[in-house]
Amino acid sequence: MSLKDLPAELRPREKLLARGPASLADAELLALLLRTGTAGQGVLAMAQALLQRFGGLPGLMQATLAELKTVKGLGGDAKRAELAAVLEIARRSMAQRLAERPVFESPAAVKDYVRLQLGGLPHEVFALMFLDARHHLIGLEEMFRGTLSQATVYPREVVKRALALNAAAVVLVHNHPSGLAEPSRADELLTQNLSSALRLVDVRVLDHLVVARDHVVSFAERGLL
Structure with missing residues (x-):
């Protein structure tokens, strides 16, 4: 029909x-x-x-x-x-919008973008949104891929990629295939480790977004950064 x-x-x-x-x-x-x-x-x-x-x-x-x-x-x-x-x-279209203006002028658009990129994946992925000095999007890149429960993240590789792209700031992004977007203690520790590593090369971590199919949790909004 x-x-x-x-x-x-x-x-x-x-x-x-x-x-x-x-x-x-x-x-x-x-x-x-x-x-x-x-x-x-x-x-x-x-x-x-x-x-x-x-x-x-x-x-x-x-x-x-x-x-x-x-x-x-x-x-x-x-x-x-x-x-x-x-x-x-x-x-x-969504990526272009974020490239043309500071990403945090529209937090809802950022959440929609990462949810559409990662929310439906059956496996865990750790990605970064690399931003220029005006906090415009350079690009979102998948850095590490894991199992349903964890992904191994190497701070050295994150730092190398940020320097290669001449990024001034980043937003950390990873998904929870379980459907629950609540950050874990391991997520908090990872955020602290990456923030410390990137700070050494003058790259700021502006947020860490935990993505589920229908919901995104922001570390910045939770006061976890």
Whole structure:
């Protein structure tokens, strides 16, 4: 079943045009991109199944072309390429916004950005947002990857990369695949160690963000820095 087979009042396109994009659920927005479902599965049901499989929009944002290819109904190159392109546009748009202005002018945008980048991952990742002297984003880079429970972080490698990028400040970022964004004591100790190491080369740690699928905790907001 395609979108045109739905009653007019249920069609996402008509709903979007009448009420605006914010009125659509995630599955409805995704259905607009997919346009058609598969035999025995309408496009809205397919969109919902896709979100469930990847853990919502954050997980879908992390999906690779190879992963999308395994989804029934996305085997065709055209539909898969279009979806991948839209997801990449969203990621680049958010990164560009953070590169054009100090990141802490919009803490909510920073949290949305890191949640979309890391929130849907099934494994733990430690990343850094490298910032210039005006606190504009140079880039977010994954530095270390671990298991479901821990990642090994080497301060020397963090310092080397910060110097290579001529960063003046950084935001530490890591995810909790468990879905709980509460910082652990180990997270606090790691923050202290990295702050001390980076301070020696005049690079400030402005925050440490702990990312879960639906929530981000800021060390700065908690008074932990």
